[in-house]
Amino acid sequence: xxxxxxxxxxxxxxxxxxxxxxxxxxxxxxxxxxxxxxxxxxxxxxxxxxxxxxxxxxxxxxxxxxxxxxxxxxxxxxxxxxxxxxxxxxxxxxxxxxxxxxxxxxxxxxxxxxxxxxxxxxxxxxxxxxxxxxxxxxxxxxxxxxxxxxxxxxxxxxxxxxxxxxxxxxxxxxxxxxxxxxxxxxxxxxxxxxxxxxxxxxxxxxxxxxxxxxxxxxxxxxxxxxxxxxxxxxxxxxxxxxxxxxxxxxxxxxxxxxxxxxxxxxxxxxxxxxxxxxxxxxxxxxxxxxxxxxxxxxxxxxxxxxxxxxxxxxxxxxxxxxxxxxxxxxxxxxxxxxxxxxxxxxxxxxxxxxxxxxxxxxxxxxxxxxxxxxxxxxxxxxxxxxxxxxxxxxxxxxxxxxxxxxxxxxxxxxxxxxxxxxxxxxxxxxxxxxxxxxxxxxxxxxxxxxxxxxxxxxxxxxxxxxxxxxxxxxxxx
Amino acid sequence: xxxxxxxxxxxxxxxxxxxxxxxxxxxxxxxxxxxxxxxxxxxxxxxxxxxxxxxxxxxxxxxxxx
Numbered sequence: 001x002x003x004x005x006x007x008x009x010x011x012x013x014x015x016x017x018x019x020x021x022x023x024x025x026x027x028x029x030x031x032x033x034x035x036x037x038x039x040x041x042x043x044x045x046x047x048x049x050x051x052x053x054x055x056x057x058x059x060x061x062x063x064x065x066x067x068x069x070x071x072x073x074x075x076x077x078x079x080x081x082x083x084x085x086x087x088x089x090x091x092x093x094x095x096x097x098x099x100x101x102x103x104x105x106x107x108x109x110x111x112x113x114x115x116x117x118x119x120x121x122x123x124x125x126x127x128x129x130x131x132x133x134x135x136x137x138x139x140x141x142x143x144x145x146x147x148x149x150x151x152x153x154x155x156x157x158x159x160x161x162x163x164x165x166x167x168x169x170x171x172x173x174x175x176x177x178x179x180x181x182x183x184x185x186x187x188x189x190x191x192x193x194x195x196x197x198x199x200x201x202x203x204x205x206x207x208x209x210x211x212x213x214x215x216x217x218x219x220x221x222x223x224x225x226x227x228x229x230x231x232x233x234x235x236x237x238x239x240x241x242x243x244x245x246x247x248x249x250x251x252x253x254x255x256x257x258x259x260x261x262x263x264x265x266x267x268x269x270x271x272x273x274x275x276x277x278x279x280x281x282x283x284x285x286x287x288x289x290x291x292x293x294x295x296x297x298x299x300x301x302x303x304x305x306x307x308x309x310x311x312x313x314x315x316x317x318x319x320x321x322x323x324x325x326x327x328x329x330x331x332x333x334x335x336x337x338x339x340x341x342x343x344x345x346x347x348x349x350x351x352x353x354x355x356x357x358x359x360x361x362x363x364x365x366x367x368x369x370x371x372x373x374x375x376x377x378x379x380x381x382x383x384x385x386x387x388x389x390x391x392x393x394x395x396x397x398x399x400x401x402x403x404x405x406x407x408x409x410x411x412x413x414x415x416x417x418x419x420x421x422x423x424x425x426x427x428x429x430x431x432x433x434x435x436x437x438x439x440x441x442x443x444x445x446x447x448x449x450x451x452x453x454x455x456x457x458x459x460x461x462x463x464x465x466x467x468x469x470x471x472x473x474x475x476x477x
Numbered sequence: 478x479x480x481x482x483x484x485x486x487x488x489x490x491x492x493x494x495x496x497x498x499x500x501x502x503x504x505x506x507x508x509x510x511x512x513x514x515x516x517x518x519x520x521x522x523x524x525x526x527x528x529x530x531x532x533x534x535x536x537x538x539x540x541x542x543x
Binding site (some may be wrong): 243 | 486513
């Protein structure tokens with residue numbers, strides 16, 4: 001016959017069996033999958049155990065408020081980790097079974113060392129994974145620009161650390177100008193990882209405008225560093241094209257993002273200092289280069305100047321030497337010339353003298369010869385002239401005799417002829433003729449020699465020795 | 478103004494190169510003056526970039542979404 005039990009009776013049996021099977025308290029390893037605090041300060045949780053992603057066990061758990069008030073701060077200060085979902089814990093529990101509410105674990109105590117160890121293990125696993133993927137050093141190997149001047153900041157706007165960071169940058173003693181732009185993100189809690197990744201993605205859009213990324217977080221109260229031991233965030237940082245500098249305000253061991261970041265600083269202020277010192281170093285380098293330039297240039301100029309002075313001295317010497325040399329040459333040439341000229345003129349003088357002698361001798365000979373010739377010619381001429389003179393004189397004398405003789409004769413003859421003519425002329429003179437009784441007839445002033453020219457009634461003039469008469473022709477015979 | 482876009486790296490490399498040249502090579506005075514002038518220009522560009530606000534950069538950052 002089958003024994004029948006009521007549900008309560010069954011529950012009671014399970015409770016009894018449970019109590020005998022399980023000690024009053026037991027240490028259990030589990031992962032907190034949910035966590036809620038109610039207003040009375042009690043904490044309600046769900047604990048799970050996973051195999052891969054599959055949940056193989058699940059249980060409700062409670063921490064009564066008087067226990068929770070002590071356990072929570074103890075856990076958080078010891079681990080540096082929020083007491084929240086997603087962490088693995090080792091808790092001391094009593095297994096409660098209530099017929100009306102079922103199985104529940106009441107947490108009495110917690111061992112933070114386990115969580116720390118687990119976190120360390122997780123951390124180690126993440127690091128190993130990143131290393132295995134070969135990306136661990138990728139951001140660290142990026143070259144930080146000579147002057148990280150344009151900085152993308154990931155932080156929360158209200159964080160004290162962010163303000164410190166800005167003040168530090170703006171008031172740097174060298175007066176270097178920095179440019180920042182805030183990409184806001186949650187810096188703690190479960191939202192931190194996705195929100196920081198999203199901020200990185202937004203910065204990626206403006207990659208060319210920035211030199212570096214600063215992830216900063218103020219000191220805050222209790223540190224929640226678990227966000228920064230996250231694989232996804234760490235991976236994003238390794239892949240980021242700009243150098244990432246962290247300043248997430250903790251003194252503990254580096255988080256994974258500190259490890260994979262290009263540079264890890266402890267606080268936001270230290271990050272600002274890091275950028276400033278980089279820029280200042282560059283500024284000093286510039287100043288150094290400037291001084292170097294001045295030094296080298298001065299040195300170069302000094303060398304040139306020295307060389308120039310050397311040249312000037314050399315030139316002076318050279319020119320002096322040159323002039324002396326030329327002077328000597330000139331003098332020598334002058335002497336030589338003088339000598340040559342003397343010799344030449346002497347030679348020429350000698351030749352001239354010779355010529356003169358020759359000329360003189362030739363001239364003397366010529367002169368004597370010429371004189372002789374002239375004398376002989378003269379003598380000849382004289383003789384000829386004398387002879388011809390003699391001849392001419394005798395001819396002349398002869399002619400003179402003849403002329404004298406002829407002239408006398410001619411003159412006598414002519415005298416006789418003249419006398420004869422004189423007589424004739426006297427006889428022939430019309431006056432004498434008239435005197436002898438002859439007349440002269442004229443018609444119109446002309447002598448009339450014939451009657452032909454006279455007409456009847458012509459008036460004619462008849463001249464007599466003692467006068468004249470006029471008559472008229474009356475008759476012509 | 479191509480010179481305005483010189484990066485710090487390029488500027489410093491060029492300056493160092495020029496200084497080396499000045500130190501190691503026999504430059505005449507004109508070349509020297511030219512080099513010194515170039516170095517001065519590069520130094521000035523770097524210092525201005527370091528110390529003076531670039532309005533353009535400011536503007537771009539202002540326009541970015543947060």
